[in-house]
């Protein structure tokens with residue numbers, strides 16, 4: 001598995017913990033997650049440009065919610081990313 005994907009998956013779980021249980025700083029965890037997403041998109045050969053950009057737009061929306069500290073908004077944005085993950089992983093046989 002790509003190392004960047006491992007960091008993405010880890011960052012996403014950690015963000016949930018930070019938001020729901022106050023473990024760690026959501027902004028710091030989010031910054032690492034976003035960085036891992038960018039690295040992943042640079043490394044993978046399996047993803048066309050259009051879904052890659054749509055994904056990073058969702059990640060940016062999540063970042064906006066993290067910045068304002070809106071817990072409900074963060075969880076909603078994370079749910080949208082989960083839905084896109086499901087569709088993507090089905091589409092690209094991950």
Ligand code: HEM
Pocket residue numbers: 001002005006008009010012043044045046047051052055081082084085088089092094
């Ligand atoms: C937080 C959200 C996501 C997580 C935690 C996640 C996690 C993962 C993991 C663990 C793998 C590796 C599977 C394996 O090889 O065992 C993977 C692969 C992959 N994911 Fe995701 N994923 C997420 C979102 C997405 C989204 C939104 C897309 C599409 C835009 C996507 C596209 C892919 C592709 C194309 C691969 C194969 C990469 C390659 O082998 O080059 N993922 N993902």
